[in-house]
Amino acid sequence: MDAIAKWHAECKAQEIVEILKKKDFNAIYAQNSEAAKKIVMDMIPEGASIAVGGSVTLSETGIMSEITSGKYKFIDRFNTPSFEDMLEKYREGFFADYFVTGTNAITKTGELVNTDCTGNRTGAIAFGPKRVIVVAGVNKIVDTVEDGIKRAKSIAPMNAKRITHKTPCTIDGKCHECHDTQTICNITNIIHNCYKFPGRITVVIIPEILGY
Numbered sequence: 001m002d003a004i005a006k007w008h009a010e011c012k013a014q015e016i017v018e019i020l021k022k023k024d025f026n027a028i029y030a031q032n033s034e035a036a037k038k039i040v041m042d043m044i045p046e047g048a049s050i051a052v053g054g055s056v057t058l059s060e061t062g063i064m065s066e067i068t069s070g071k072y073k074f075i076d077r078f079n080t081p082s083f084e085d086m087l088e089k090y091r092e093g094f095f096a097d098y099f100v101t102g103t104n105a106i107t108k109t110g111e112l113v114n115t116d117c118t119g120n121r122t123g124a125i126a127f128g129p130k131r132v133i134v135v136a137g138v139n140k141i142v143d144t145v146e147d148g149i150k151r152a153k154s155i156a157p158m159n160a161k162r163i164t165h166k167t168p169c170t171i172d173g174k175c176h177e178c179h180d181t182q183t184i185c186n187i188t189n190i191i192h193n194c195y196k197f198p199g200r201i202t203v204v205i206i207p208e209i210l211g212y
């Protein structure tokens with residue numbers, strides 16, 4: 001990103017932070033990935049239980065490495081011997097002190113939009129864990145909820161490939177509106193605001209291109 005593009009990304013990030021604050025999200029501007037990592041890890045006390053949503057952004061920012069460093073009680077649903085064990089970890093995640101995740105989209109009217117395969121991420125963002133921390137680059141910002149749903153669908157082929165689901169989109173990179181049991185597009189969730197539990201959801205916005 002050159003200096004002008006960086007400036008533009010900073011403007012976008014700062015604007016969305018103010019929009020989200022008006023909807024009672026705990027929105028925080030982070031000047032870069034390193035700063036975002038510090039903001040997130042400073043929020044979580046050592047020993048706290050943490051569950052995560054599958055997220056390239058968490059890996060790219062280094063947050064995932066911190067979460068799995070041994071300082072926290074990481075609810076690890078990635079290394080489970082069976083599907084049933086994984087589901088148990090998902091369920092455990094609903095009682096986590098912190099749920100840390102990326103997001104598929106953030107609208108310019110202050111909504112979070114996510115499409116899930118299992119619903120562990122969409123469910124946990126909506127209710128369950130005491131605190132939710134969403135980390136996002138400016139590439140996640142869209143105009144409307146409809147654009148957010150479209151964005152989620154447009155990146156789903158990459159996520160399907162990442163998690164090795166055998167869907168038609170992993171062949172040619174395009175959505176085929178599949179009705180396959182392997183589809184990762186089962187549940188779409190819109191968080192309209194944070195009024196019910198002010199500040200429960202923190203959104204850290206970074207003026208970088210992160211994740212899909």
Ligand code: SF4
Nearest residue numbers: 156169175176178185
């Ligand atoms: S609906 Fe099916 S084909 Fe379309 S993106 Fe989702 S998983 Fe892929």
